[in-house]
Amino acid sequence: MNVKDIHSVYFIGIGGIGMSALARYFNFIGKPVAGYDKTPTPITDGLAELGISIHFEDNVDLIDDTFKQPGTLVVFTPAVPASHQELNYFRSNDFDIKKRSEVLGIITKDSFCMAVAGTHGKTTTSCILAHLLKECGLPFTAFLGGVSEDFNSNFVLDGTDYSVVEADEFDRSFLRLTPTVACITSMDADHLDIYGSKKELEIAFGDFANRIKPGGKLFVRKGLPMEGITFGIADGSDYRIENINIEHGTYIFNLVTPSEVIANVRFNKPGRHNLLNGLAAFAMAVQTGCPPHRLAEALGTFKGVQRRFSYQIKNENFVFIDDYAHHPTEIDAVYQAIREMHPGKKITVVFQPHLFSRTKDFADDFAASLAQFDEIILLEIYPAREEPMEGVTSQWLLDKINNPNKKLVAKSDLLTALTNCTTGVLVALGAGDIGMEVPKIKKELAYAG
Incomplete structure (x- = not known):
């Protein structure tokens, strides 16, 4: 396949970070681009500002006729379930359907x-x-x-x-x-x-x-x-x-x-x-x-990446950091960095586990990594593409953490739980939708210090 042979591109899961980069690429080179995603996010908002049409209901009737014509490349993410109606429509009509990685390989x-x-x-x-x-x-x-x-x-x-x-x-x-x-x-x-x-x-x-x-x-x-x-x-x-x-x-x-x-x-x-x-x-x-x-x-002039050890609040008395860490090794790395840069400060972690399977596979390692922090606030598991697994819960993980300063908090109660935060460093970790809570936490704690 050659990029010049593609007439238009339709994305199923367009709001993913990798998918949205491809959408921006095809839009930039002048191809008609549209797509579906489950929920609106700042990423889909940014694509819409470029004139890319996006809808949030799995409904074939919402796909513009432009993308039902021959020459449309359909790009999908593996996170999309096999039962997805739009994906099955394109499959049953013999469209050229590729995973994001295949398209990336063709382009580069x-x-x-x-x-x-x-x-x-x-x-x-x-x-x-x-x-x-x-x-x-x-x-x-x-x-x-x-x-x-x-x-x-x-x-x-x-x-x-x-x-x-x-x-x-x-x-x-x-x-x-x-x-x-x-x-x-x-x-x-x-x-x-x-x-x-x-x-x-x-x-x-x-x-x-x-x-x-x-x-x-x-x-x-x-x-x-x-x-x-x-x-x-x-x-x-x-x-x-x-x-x-x-x-x-x-x-x-x-x-x-x-x-x-x-x-x-x-x-x-x-x-x-x-x-x-x-x-x-x-x-x-x-x-x-x-x-x-x-x-x-x-x-020396590299600024950083959003949600990668990203300082949200930083002053002498209080620091709030946001990071994407979702694996025990990554949590250990964040802990090392905070201890090195902010020695002697009390550190509170808010962690949202990502995937039931990952939580199950690395439960003991997660417990050991989280126990290093002075205080642990655990949110419910973010399922992403998975169905729940019997016995694999945040409470189960919390019970494994060998640190008395720990609690399980519903995401809806998180701001209340942090209102009287007396920590020196607060860090929010996870690859789920915890990133959507960060601006709210920042606003709530802006007075800190």
Whole structure:
């Protein structure tokens, strides 16, 4: 399939962060675009402002006739149930139907494709990479899994020579890509509903690495069971960070490459995990031929990603942070970053578990990660694409947390529960709809400190 052969594009699940980036791309290149989603969100609002027609009822009659004609590409997300009426209409009428990952592979296959893979860190790393390419003046397109604060978007089109994509392991989506340069940030067990075991997940990452174009390069975090150019912190990696200092919430360090040492590099995003994300993006960007010193300088101006250690309130007495963390390893990384940047402060976490299957698979790990915080407020599990599982509840998870300062709170009661918050640092974590509560919490606690 070639992009120029597509007449129009209809998205089922258009409000997803990855789907909406593709919708923006096709709209930008002049194709008629429309779609369905379950509920209105700021993302669908943003698409509507571009003139993209969206409806929120699964009803074939609401699809404009333009998209019922031959030449319409139908893009759907795996989160859509098999019973979806619109999807079944397109299937029964022999439309060209593809998953988001397939379309991404088609769009990027002829470019210098830079793909970021890993169970954690994909979004931040790809957003940093896009920022670095922009600062170097390179012509690139980026499909991002979060809203970059540098671009105020999850999609960038500054040219087509280079492309930046997230290589998502969910549903084996990343096996649709053919990158020129790729990195693997992490390979922790996740998506066991898809893979069944960590071993099968690792095999899939190996299959992804084998899809790199001849002559391409793979960067891997040191310690992962993969062959490639390594990156790490003070561990002898090919690309590494050494001599870390913190000044006023900013990391200052030396960046060691295979050929030189760049001293006094600055980076403003808290957490060692974010330092590794920045390093991976830097190493990938070097492969474009952009001068390393220029890239190192650009690391210091990266603003961040919405919902990735995003400061909502920050003053001497009170800090409120929003983060997408939804896996025990990610929660540990957020905790480390807060402790490093705000030593001695009481930390309260509000956590919304994401998926019954993930909660079940990692319940003991979640309990251990959450128990580190001084106070835990747990919300009900966000089901996303899943049906409830017997015995898998937030109360069940709460009972496993070895910390007396814990409670289960209904989302509707969250603001009331936080009204008399006496913590030094409040952090909201989760990949569900907890992000929709963040502006309300911010407004409620704006007086704090």
